[in-house]
Amino acid sequence: MNTRVGVVVPTYQEAATIGEALKRLHDLPIDDLLVVVVDDGSPDGTADFAEKAAADWPAGRRELTILRRTEKSGLGRAYIAGMAAALDAGCDLVIEMDADLSHPAAAIPGMVERAAEGADVVIGSRYTTGGQLDADWPLSRRLLSRAANFYVSVLLRLKLRDVTAGFVAWTAETLRAIDVDTINSNGYSFQVEMKWRARNLNATIVEVPITFSERAAGSSKMDLAVKIEGLKLPWRLLFTRRPRG
Numbered sequence: 001m002n003t004r005v006g007v008v009v010p011t012y013q014e015a016a017t018i019g020e021a022l023k024r025l026h027d028l029p030i031d032d033l034l035v036v037v038v039d040d041g042s043p044d045g046t047a048d049f050a051e052k053a054a055a056d057w058p059a060g061r062r063e064l065t066i067l068r069r070t071e072k073s074g075l076g077r078a079y080i081a082g083m084a085a086a087l088d089a090g091c092d093l094v095i096e097m098d099a100d101l102s103h104p105a106a107a108i109p110g111m112v113e114r115a116a117e118g119a120d121v122v123i124g125s126r127y128t129t130g131g132q133l134d135a136d137w138p139l140s141r142r143l144l145s146r147a148a149n150f151y152v153s154v155l156l157r158l159k160l161r162d163v164t165a166g167f168v169a170w171t172a173e174t175l176r177a178i179d180v181d182t183i184n185s186n187g188y189s190f191q192v193e194m195k196w197r198a199r200n201l202n203a204t205i206v207e208v209p210i211t212f213s214e215r216a217a218g219s220s221k222m223d224l225a226v227k228i229e230g231l232k233l234p235w236r237l238l239f240t241r242r243p244r245g
């Protein structure tokens with residue numbers, strides 16, 4: 001079966017890397033590919049750089065779309081908009097990927113293959129056997145990432161190595177079952193809430209090893225609000241009544 005693959009790339013202030021990120025996606029050996037860049041009005045003109053790159057994308061089965069939003073409303077909100085666009089465009093598999101070159105685009109064909117073999121969710125995992133972190137990733141980020149993974153996986157009983165991973169492939173069926181519009185997380189907690197919903201739906205979740213690179217340029221958008229939302233998340237998920245998922 002031909003798989004239409006959607007890759008959603010949220011951007012805020014990624015002018016320095018978006019061109020290379022799109023080039024790497026363009027060069028993938030995938031016939032039916034839609035890339036959706038979701039930019040929240042980056043003052044550095046990220047969306048214009050993406051627009052320029054779009055000129056290199058032939059019309060037809062390999063497409064690049066840019067969603068220009070006016071306000072920075074968080075990584076989770078950007079993904080929800082981008083995933084909806086990918087589903088509307090008929091994608092069978094939707095992949096989340098950062099714009100800062102920290103996620104290896106070259107791992108995407110392998111993730112597509114695992115989904116074709118039956119996985120509902122494929123996590124590009126830093127912490128499963130064979131996964132690696134760039135030696136340049138700051139110690140403070142390593143500790144934060146490990147602590148966050150431990151905290152949410154214990155509280156939510158998620159038997160995953162990389163619960164906070166942001167490089168993840170989802171089948172369209174799983175996204176529809178999760179009903180992504182009902183995800184409450186605005187920021188990076190989105191990653192955990194999505195995996196928690198998938199686990200509760202008994203989705204088949206697999207982790208494939210990736211090498212996570214330090215961002216090539218620019219800076220992380222992880223601020224205090226993002227961290228506080230992350231701390232509260234497990235408690236909200238455990239004690240808030242939800243109709244489904």
Ligand SMILES: Nc1nc2c(ncn2[C@@H]2O[C@H](COP(=O)(O)OP(=O)(O)O[C@H]3O[C@H](CO)[C@@H](O)[C@H](O)[C@@H]3O)[C@@H](O)[C@H]2O)c(=O)[nH]1
Nearest residue numbers: 010011012038040073074075078098099164166220221222
């Ligand atoms: N549109 C939009 N994009 C955003 C926003 N905030 C962040 N982004 C984009 O989302 C991607 C990830 O943001 P970073 O700021 O680079 O994330 P990070 O600190 O490197 O965190 C990464 O690792 C975490 C796990 O440790 C992941 O949880 C997270 O999703 C991300 O992959 C980047 O492409 C960034 O431009 C926002 O409010 N709006």
